[in-house]
Amino acid sequence: MSDTEGPEPGHPLKSFGRPVADRRQLLTKSLWIGIWLVFLASPVRDLLRAGHGGAATVFGWLGLAAFVVCYLNLVFRYTARVLDRRLVHVSFGALLALAVVLSFAFGTAWLGLYVYVAVSAGAVLPLRQAACVIPAVTGVMILIGLRTDSVADLLGSLAVLTLLVGFAMTGVRELVRTTIELRQARATVAQLAANEERLRLARDLHDLLGHSLSLITLKSELAGRMLPAHPDKAAQQVADIEQVSRQALVDVREAVSGYRRRTLAGELAGARTALTAAGVEADVPLEAPEVLPGEEGETALAWALREAVTNVVRHSGARRCTVAISSRHTLDGPVVELSVEDDGRGGPATAPGNGLTGLAERVEAVGGVLDAGPGARRGFRLTARVPLGGGAGDGDSAAPRDLRL
Numbered sequence: 001m002s003d004t005e006g007p008e009p010g011h012p013l014k015s016f017g018r019p020v021a022d023r024r025q026l027l028t029k030s031l032w033i034g035i036w037l038v039f040l041a042s043p044v045r046d047l048l049r050a051g052h053g054g055a056a057t058v059f060g061w062l063g064l065a066a067f068v069v070c071y072l073n074l075v076f077r078y079t080a081r082v083l084d085r086r087l088v089h090v091s092f093g094a095l096l097a098l099a100v101v102l103s104f105a106f107g108t109a110w111l112g113l114y115v116y117v118a119v120s121a122g123a124v125l126p127l128r129q130a131a132c133v134i135p136a137v138t139g140v141m142i143l144i145g146l147r148t149d150s151v152a153d154l155l156g157s158l159a160v161l162t163l164l165v166g167f168a169m170t171g172v173r174e175l176v177r178t179t180i181e182l183r184q185a186r187a188t189v190a191q192l193a194a195n196e197e198r199l200r201l202a203r204d205l206h207d208l209l210g211h212s213l214s215l216i217t218l219k220s221e222l223a224g225r226m227l228p229a230h231p232d233k234a235a236q237q238v239a240d241i242e243q244v245s246r247q248a249l250v251d252v253r254e255a256v257s258g259y260r261r262r263t264l265a266g267e268l269a270g271a272r273t274a275l276t277a278a279g280v281e282a283d284v285p286l287e288a289p290e291v292l293p294g295e296e297g298e299t300a301l302a303w304a305l306r307e308a309v310t311n312v313v314r315h316s317g318a319r320r321c322t323v324a325i326s327s328r329h330t331l332d333g334p335v336v337e338l339s340v341e342d343d344g345r346g347g348p349a350t351a352p353g354n355g356l357t358g359l360a361e362r363v364e365a366v367g368g369v370l371d372a373g374p375g376a377r378r379g380f381r382l383t384a385r386v387p388l389g390g391g392a393g394d395g396d397s398a399a400p401r402d403l404r405l
Contacts, residue, residue: 036119039112040064043102046109060106067098067113074120088124095120100140108148111158114141118162122169134166205252212248216241262302264288268323271309275321278313280342283322291327293336296366297386301325301338304370304384307359308340311380316344318379327388334388335368341381359384 046052047060074091099113114137121133138159145158223237265288275282292298305323312321321342328337360370368386375381 037068039115040068042109042112043106046106052106056105060102063098063102067095067102067116070095070098071116071120075123092117092120092124096137096140100144103141103144108145111141111145114138114158115162115165118166119169122166123173127170127174130166130170134163134170137166138162208251209248212244212251215244216248219244262299262306264292264298264302264305264325267302267305271305271323274309274313280312280318281320283320285323285325289325289327289336291336291388293366293386293388297336297368297388300363300366300368301336301384301386303362304338304359304382305340308382311382312340312342312344316342316380318342318344328385330385332387335385336388337383337385339381339383341375341379343375343377343379345379 043060043064047057047064052060070091074088074095096117099110099117103110103113117137118134121130121137125133141162142159219237219241223234223241226234226237268284268286268288272282272284275284293301309321309323312318321340324337324339326337328335356370356372363370363384363386366386368384370385371381371383373381
């Protein structure tokens with residue numbers, strides 16, 4: 001087992017609120033927008049069946065093509081972010097003008113174009129402007145439609161639809177932009193956290209090593225001066241240097257172990273993110289319980305959670321994963337129990353693999369027990385129990401061996 005990996009960056013389902021990055025995302029977005037071109041069925045049918053003259057038919061096809069290009073340009077490029085407000089206003093004005101000219105020239109069958117105009121207004125215009133423009137577009141549609149239809153017919157069909165779709169698009173646009181802002185905020189928070197961690201590491205290393213290195217330098221100079229005339233005193237200074245350096249090495253080991261230690265709270269957040277990114281419904285506690293075993297026991301539980309979630313993401317094909325943490329009293333004393341259960345394909349029918357074997361050894365090293373097997377109904381369930389006192393065993397047994405300097 002290894003670290004959990006999320007979906008690839010180009011995953012089309014993860015591109016909501018982001019610019020198109022590759023051909024797959026372009027196809028996905030094109031299909032989604034193309035579905036709504038169904039309202040162009042009436043103008044197309046009118047051009048094919050109404051028997052317009054040759055020049056009028058050519059004008060209609062060219063005008064309809066220009067309308068579609070203008071509409072797609074607006075919703076493709078400016079829904080998430082508007083870089084050039086003047087260009088947006090010009091494009092929207094051209095879209096509205098094409099809708100007015102075509103519907104005035106060809107009649108009622110072309111009034112559906114105003115639905116696209118309202119959608120574009122909701123997608124690219126500021127909220128206050130959109131709130132005024134969408135009703136205005138609906139009014140223009142009613143005025144042009146009065147040449148052939150009654151007000152009641154127009155209000156009962158396209159007018160209400162145009163208003164609802166236009167204002168619904170403003171909500172979609174705000175959702176897209178809010179999603180972008182949340183992603184940017186998360187990236188900023190992550191960067192600030194990384195910077196704060198680097199500063200904390202720098203402070204800790206300065207506090208740990210600053211005094212020791214200064215003392216080593218001072219005693220080295222003193223030993224050098226004493227060496228010719230007083231070799232016995234110089235030897236004492238060298239012994240002091242060795243003692244100080246050994247203590248500094250111990251301090252650095254402890255500091256690095258603290259930075260590298262897995263915590264249950266951190267792994268819960270990572271599990272929630274990994275499962276959601278993989279499209280698995282995650283039922284994960286928002287925070288770790290207040291009552292936890294000691295450092296070694298918590299580290300073992302954190303590794304168990306990490307490895308279990310990795311298996312769910314990579315191998316189970318599950319749609320839902322439930323993580324639960326609770327304190328229990330057993331015959332051997334109080335324990336903290338972690339369970340991870342999914343509704344996927346289940347575990348291997350043969351003996352456990354190296355991953356589960358190594359995880360069991362890690363949990364047993366702190367006096368705990370690991371159980372793995374089929375879930376209550378289907379899927380796979382992994383349960384780790386660690387004594388509330390923190391477990392037995394060497395402190396290094398629950399942590400990776402590569403922490404030694």
